[in-house]
Amino acid sequence: MIVEPDETSAVEMKDHNFMETESNQSNEPEQLPAGETDGQKPAKKPRWTTITAVAAAAAVIIFAFIWEATSDSRRQQPPGRSGGFTDEPAIVSEIQDEINGLSWIHQDFLPVNEYSRPGTLLEDVKGIVIHYIGNPNTTALQNRNYFANLAVTKDRHASSNFIVCLDGGIVQCVPVDEIAYASNTRNADTLSIELCHPDETGMFTDETYSSAVILTAFLCDRYGLGADDIIRHYDVTEKLCPKYFVENEDAWLAFKTDVAMVIEHEAEQANQGDWWHRHFSG
Numbered sequence: 001m002i003v004e005p006d007e008t009s010a011v012e013m014k015d016h017n018f019m020e021t022e023s024n025q026s027n028e029p030e031q032l033p034a035g036e037t038d039g040q041k042p043a044k045k046p047r048w049t050t051i052t053a054v055a056a057a058a059a060v061i062i063f064a065f066i067w068e069a070t071s072d073s074r075r076q077q078p079p080g081r082s083g084g085f086t087d088e089p090a091i092v093s094e095i096q097d098e099i100n101g102l103s104w105i106h107q108d109f110l111p112v113n114e115y116s117r118p119g120t121l122l123e124d125v126k127g128i129v130i131h132y133i134g135n136p137n138t139t140a141l142q143n144r145n146y147f148a149n150l151a152v153t154k155d156r157h158a159s160s161n162f163i164v165c166l167d168g169g170i171v172q173c174v175p176v177d178e179i180a181y182a183s184n185t186r187n188a189d190t191l192s193i194e195l196c197h198p199d200e201t202g203m204f205t206d207e208t209y210s211s212a213v214i215l216t217a218f219l220c221d222r223y224g225l226g227a228d229d230i231i232r233h234y235d236v237t238e239k240l241c242p243k244y245f246v247e248n249e250d251a252w253l254a255f256k257t258d259v260a261m262v263i264e265h266e267a268e269q270a271n272q273g274d275w276w277h278r279h280f281s282g
């Protein structure tokens with residue numbers, strides 16, 4: 001598909017390092033009022049300044065702890081919950097709940113809106129549909145923002161559950177419990193993964209490919225799906241998507257084989273979450 005990302009609305013992924021703030025504050029040496037060093041009665045003004053500074057530092061630390069303790073719930077709160085056009089689905093599946101805790105999937109949910117996130121529950125996941133973004137050299141975040149902006153532009157209906165970036169980063173736009181607008185007649189019973197690509201050939205970077213294999217294998221494993229349940233957008237509508245996997249059948253078969261190998265490997269691991277993390281990080 002042709003996608004025109006809105007670069008101006010790109011949202012920076014902010015990393016709040018509050019632990020740094022905390023250590024800086026707590027390591028500050030306490031300033032003694034000058035009068036105390038020569039036996040004179042300490043002046044009141046410097047003492048109150050010290051008390052005020054300590055109180056302020058304590059407030060910062062307490063705020064940092066509260067912020068850190070509640071960061072998970074804030075991150076998991078979809079933007080649409082407060083201002084969407086429709087009500088947020090009340091159900092959060094175990095799989096979505098697990099994804100909420102995965103460090104290698106960045107969540108940036110679209111606002112609930114009729115053009116890219118209708119908020120309709122998926123009743124069953126019978127397959128994973130692979131797409132290519134169709135707009136060379138754009139990032140996952142740019143395309144995520146394009147999908148989000150459809151709520152305003154109302155240009156068309158389009159979205160995806162996941163987008164894999166040029167650098168292999170994974171952005172989740174729509175919860176796995178909800179349908180996305182990507183795969184036409186299969187929107188209702190599949191999850192969609194859009195892959196970014198550097199040029200018109202539609203060929204993927206090694207990083208995008210690897211992350212796509214890992215993510216697809218993870219979803220197949222959790223939903224009890226096999227390699228035959230992984231399909232291209234082309235297999236639904238005969239659209240040239242994902243272009244490289246349609247024009248290069250061998251590459252597509254290799255992708256499915258790689259996914260199957262990862263699924264098999266994962267099943268042998270005692271600590272699944274740890275394995276996913278190490279595999280993705282490596």
Ligand SMILES: [Zn+2]
Nearest residue numbers: 131132233241
């Ligand atoms: Zn597609």
